[in-house]
Each structure stands twice: as C-alpha cells, then as structure tokens.
Amino acid sequence: MDRIKISGGNELRGIIPISGAKNAALPLMIASLLTSDTLTLENVPHLADVEGLMRILGNHGVDIAVNGRRERQEDGYSRTIHFTCRTIADTTAPYELVSKMRASFWVIGPLLAREGRARVSLPGGCAIGTRPVDLFLEGLAALGAEIEIDGGYVNATAPKGGLIGNHYRFPKVSVGATHVMMMAATLANGTTVIENAAREPEVVDLANCLNAMGAKVSGAGSKTITIEGVTSLSGARHRVLPDRIETGTYAMAVAMTGGDVTLEGTDGALLENALDTLRQAGAEITETPSGLRVVRNGNGIQPVDVVTEPFPGFPTDLQAQFMALMTRSSGVSHITETIFENRFMHVQELARLGARISLSGQMARVEGVSRLKGAPVMATDLRASVSLVIAGLAAEGETIVNRVYHLDRGFERLEEKLTRCGAVVQRVSE
Structure with a gap:
C-alpha cells in the first residue's frame, strides 16, 4: 500500500x-447509457473513481475508447474518452462493483429510463455518513417507477409505456439525486419539474451535456429544473468543467x-x-x-x-x-x-x-x-x-x-x- x-x-x-472535475465527469460518463450513439468527453481526469466507473459501464455494455496516449498540454494532462452503448448488455449493477464507489449507484436512472428496469446494489463509498438513497428512490417513484429493495439490491421497474413526467419537490437538497432524476426524466413521457434541486456547477454541466445530446433541460443552476421528455437522445461532444x-x-x-x-x-x-x-x-x-x-x-x-x-x-x-x-x-x-x-x-x-x-x-x-x-x-x-x-x-x-x-x-x-x-x-x- x-x-x-x-x-x-x-x-x-x-x-x-x-484537472477536469471528478464530480462532473462521473455523471457525464453515466449519461452515456441514455443513448446508442457515441458520447465524447474531453478533459476527463485520470482518477481511480473514473477508472472504476469505466469498469462498471463496461459491464452494462458501454464500449469505451481512450485516446491512445496522454499528452502534456498547456492545461496539464487531459484525456478524451469516447463512450458508446449500442445496446444495454446488463441492467444489473453488482455489489462487487457498486460497493467501491457511491456514484456508481447513479446508473439506476439511465438504465430505468432506457430499458424500463434496473437492479442496482446499494452503494458504498467514503465513510462520511449514512447518505441514504431514499431521495433517489422517491424521485424515481415520482416518475412512476416501482421500487423494491431485496437482498441489498434496489429493483426498479418503469411503467409499461415508460417513465412518466411529474412535478416533484426534494425534501432535502441532494446533488446525486438531482443528477439521477434529471437523467431519468430526459426520456420520460411528458414534462418533469424538479423543485429544491441542487444548484452545483456539476449539475449545470450535466444539463448542458444532456441538451447537447438532444434533451430539453432548462433551469439548471436554479432551485427549479424543468425537463421536457424526448423519445431518444443522440451522441455529443462535451468538455468536463x-x-x-x-x-x-x-x-x-x-x-x-x-x-x-x-x-x-x-x-x-x-x-x-x-x-x-x-x-x-x-x-x-x-x-x-x-x-x-x-x-x-x-x-x-x-x-x-x-x-x-x-x-x-x-x-x-x-x-x-x-x-x-x-x-x-x-x-x-x-x-x-x-x-x-x-x-x-x-x-x-x-x-x-x-x-x-x-x-x-x-x-x-x-x-x-x-x-x-x-x-x-x-x-x-x-x-x-x-x-x-x-x-x-x-x-x-x-x-x-x-x-x-x-x-x-x-x-x-x-x-x-x-x-x-x-x-x-x-x-x-x-
């Protein structure tokens, strides 16, 4: 050690x-699950959490291509990574992967939105508090998802016609829950309004990327975010803040x-x-x-x-x-x-x-x-x-x-x- x-x-x-922001790169990488096209992210930092999330995304069927070599640029080392998920290979995020990093739990939103189902282990991460996932699950339930916790896993199922837009207010500000609900709502039927949303720059960065992919997200950076659901998202190129x-x-x-x-x-x-x-x-x-x-x-x-x-x-x-x-x-x-x-x-x-x-x-x-x-x-x-x-x-x-x-x-x-x-x-x- x-x-x-x-x-x-x-x-x-x-x-x-x-370097590029870890807390922005992780949700941006997870957003690649929302489209069958290629999402290209620039300025991705070389960190253990990023490498771990790439393994998790690979488990779901994401093909990942990192530029051949790391070259010194004026702003230091920078990597451009291409994420392509033609089809979702597996809607289960297993304990042995999710337990190592809390943010990996966020795949539940895109998996549920695109495939209508997800089975994701309860998360791990830094020991800095309980950080329950209640807010995540309540937000997804507001979009019509049926949630069941069994054997340390969250089993989530969307209605037959897909998630349904809704008006939801978080009882407490949560960056992660805002990320997840925003990603899930991009492919929901109808309009979703999220109140008491997190206002962090990383939330704005994700919204900007989703919009580049064809989503209709407005209000990011304020307490109220509005998402008009679309039928599908395309690829895009985005630079991590x-x-x-x-x-x-x-x-x-x-x-x-x-x-x-x-x-x-x-x-x-x-x-x-x-x-x-x-x-x-x-x-x-x-x-x-x-x-x-x-x-x-x-x-x-x-x-x-x-x-x-x-x-x-x-x-x-x-x-x-x-x-x-x-x-x-x-x-x-x-x-x-x-x-x-x-x-x-x-x-x-x-x-x-x-x-x-x-x-x-x-x-x-x-x-x-x-x-x-x-x-x-x-x-x-x-x-x-x-x-x-x-x-x-x-x-x-x-x-x-x-x-x-x-x-x-x-x-x-x-x-x-x-x-x-x-x-x-x-x-x-x-």
Missing part, C-alpha cells in the same frame, strides 16, 4: 494545472505555506464563496488570463468561521482542507458541518500533528497554533486525506500519510503538481 512522505516548510511557487474542489484545495495549500501560485485552467466563478472565505483568511486571489493567482499576504493566516452549505455556500468537500488551514491561524475559528454527520474524522489525525481542535456536535472549534510537527497519520476519506497533506506541507519535519488510495480517487498527480511548485513530496510504495 502506497504512502506519501512530506517534508514540510517550503513555500509553493509556480503553476498548478487544474474544471475541478472547483481541486482549485480550492490548492488555493488553501498556498495560503497555508505561503508563496505565489497560478492555478491554471480553472474558473473562480465555480467557487466564489470559498474564495471569499480564503481572502478573509489572508489570501490574495486574482483572476488571470489563464486562471487564478493565489498569494498569501504578509499578515499571516486569520481565523474565519464557516458553515458548510449546498452551493452556492461553502462546500462540504473543502471543509477538511479549510480546517487544516485554520490550525495555523492567529486565533480561534469555528467550522460547522451541516451536510454529512461523520465528516470530522480527520480531526484526530490533525491532532497528531499538534492541532488543537475540539468537537461539539457538528461544530469544530479550532485554536490556531504557532507550529505543527510532522508525524505518521492515516487518511480516512478522500477530502480528509488531502487535508493531512496540506497540514504536512506546513509542519516541521516529516509527515507520512497512509492510505493514500483515498487521494487517488479524487486528485490527479497530486505529488507531481506540488513538487513542481517546490514542495518536498514523495510517494513511497511498501
């Missing part, structure tokens, strides 16, 4: 290319260590709230023709209170990274997690580096310290793992992050990107 070894204390200076979580992560790494880094190929409009919070903490962030420039001002890291919220609020996927930054602030900050109930598992690992953090329910009180000291730490999930890297970059001595397979799920070439900017980071294989 690989580990990452970090020798802290170096400022970051240089250019970091931002930049990863806003990777952007925020590296911006926080620069704020933590000091230095001057340009984040290339990204768009600040994708995470305005997080960037505003970083500015309050002491980072200078300016737009450039190629992306964003991040510099820490001379006043050190200032304490800032944050509350995670659905977009456009502060992202839960940046909470752990921001907590790492606050461990070196000049005062006390409070971080409240409202999305996932178990997303503070990185706290005890940050404490091993000398952080002073106390928990009270869903709020963490972080008292900034003058220094962190390197130590062996254990990654517990994707975002927690990179928070330990950020802390290790500023810690004295050597930090070893174990279980880095979590990192490989969501951060493309992390060691290389940091090393190119002056960090001393090394992957070590046991």
Whole structure:
C-alpha cells in the first residue's frame, strides 16, 4: 500500500494545472447509457473513481475508447474518452462493483429510463455518513417507477409505456439525486419539474451535456429544473468543467505555506464563496488570463468561521482542507458541518500533528497554533486525506500519510503538481 512522505516548510511557487472535475465527469460518463450513439468527453481526469466507473459501464455494455496516449498540454494532462452503448448488455449493477464507489449507484436512472428496469446494489463509498438513497428512490417513484429493495439490491421497474413526467419537490437538497432524476426524466413521457434541486456547477454541466445530446433541460443552476421528455437522445461532444474542489484545495495549500501560485485552467466563478472565505483568511486571489493567482499576504493566516452549505455556500468537500488551514491561524475559528454527520474524522489525525481542535456536535472549534510537527497519520476519506497533506506541507519535519488510495480517487498527480511548485513530496510504495 502506497504512502506519501512530506517534508514540510517550503513555500509553493509556480503553476498548478487544474484537472477536469471528478464530480462532473462521473455523471457525464453515466449519461452515456441514455443513448446508442457515441458520447465524447474531453478533459476527463485520470482518477481511480473514473477508472472504476469505466469498469462498471463496461459491464452494462458501454464500449469505451481512450485516446491512445496522454499528452502534456498547456492545461496539464487531459484525456478524451469516447463512450458508446449500442445496446444495454446488463441492467444489473453488482455489489462487487457498486460497493467501491457511491456514484456508481447513479446508473439506476439511465438504465430505468432506457430499458424500463434496473437492479442496482446499494452503494458504498467514503465513510462520511449514512447518505441514504431514499431521495433517489422517491424521485424515481415520482416518475412512476416501482421500487423494491431485496437482498441489498434496489429493483426498479418503469411503467409499461415508460417513465412518466411529474412535478416533484426534494425534501432535502441532494446533488446525486438531482443528477439521477434529471437523467431519468430526459426520456420520460411528458414534462418533469424538479423543485429544491441542487444548484452545483456539476449539475449545470450535466444539463448542458444532456441538451447537447438532444434533451430539453432548462433551469439548471436554479432551485427549479424543468425537463421536457424526448423519445431518444443522440451522441455529443462535451468538455468536463474544471475541478472547483481541486482549485480550492490548492488555493488553501498556498495560503497555508505561503508563496505565489497560478492555478491554471480553472474558473473562480465555480467557487466564489470559498474564495471569499480564503481572502478573509489572508489570501490574495486574482483572476488571470489563464486562471487564478493565489498569494498569501504578509499578515499571516486569520481565523474565519464557516458553515458548510449546498452551493452556492461553502462546500462540504473543502471543509477538511479549510480546517487544516485554520490550525495555523492567529486565533480561534469555528467550522460547522451541516451536510454529512461523520465528516470530522480527520480531526484526530490533525491532532497528531499538534492541532488543537475540539468537537461539539457538528461544530469544530479550532485554536490556531504557532507550529505543527510532522508525524505518521492515516487518511480516512478522500477530502480528509488531502487535508493531512496540506497540514504536512506546513509542519516541521516529516509527515507520512497512509492510505493514500483515498487521494487517488479524487486528485490527479497530486505529488507531481506540488513538487513542481517546490514542495518536498514523495510517494513511497511498501
């Protein structure tokens, strides 16, 4: 099992290319199940989750062609992948595949819409809360699907004439459930209106791709999305948007260590709230023709209170990274997690580096310290793992992050990107 070894204390200076967004690429790949034509996606990141989903899609009959070689471009490594599903070979998504990645459960929407049936294992993924699939199933049931859970599998069947458009309001905002219901509704009979829909940029990206495929989706990015069902979708070519979580992560790494880094190929409009919070903490962030420039001002890291919220609020996927930054602030900050109930598992690992953090329910009180000291730490999930890297970059001595397979799920070439900017980071294989 690989580990990452970090020798802290170096400022970051240089250019970091931002990859395509994992959280956009996954639903876009799943949308290929909706058509018998070829869906071509550009700027697809090379990540463990992407590779895992390709195996799952292959199981359903999707033919996948990756461009022959990965070539360095101005915006870093970029892959173009062609997905063609002439026929659905299997409407079952088995436990041994779905249990490894929660997003793979989302195939239930396209399978149900195109084939009228789906048998999908209940999902796995990061251990950051229960994250039930009730919202997904209620949304599909509103389109007329009959749902049964048996033996750890969800069995879904559409009415004889196909799914039926309907007006449905989610009781709670869910990005995944919005993705699934939106994809399913594209081939439903009639018009579907989704209220209290997720507003994340990744939802907008999926809607744009579906429209390029011939769907009629409007309102994405607002609380109400309208989908007029069509009889079939065609192929399309679509570029995955930049990863806003990777952007925020590296911006926080620069704020933590000091230095001057340009984040290339990204768009600040994708995470305005997080960037505003970083500015309050002491980072200078300016737009450039190629992306964003991040510099820490001379006043050190200032304490800032944050509350995670659905977009456009502060992202839960940046909470752990921001907590790492606050461990070196000049005062006390409070971080409240409202999305996932178990997303503070990185706290005890940050404490091993000398952080002073106390928990009270869903709020963490972080008292900034003058220094962190390197130590062996254990990654517990994707975002927690990179928070330990950020802390290790500023810690004295050597930090070893174990279980880095979590990192490989969501951060493309992390060691290389940091090393190119002056960090001393090394992957070590046991």
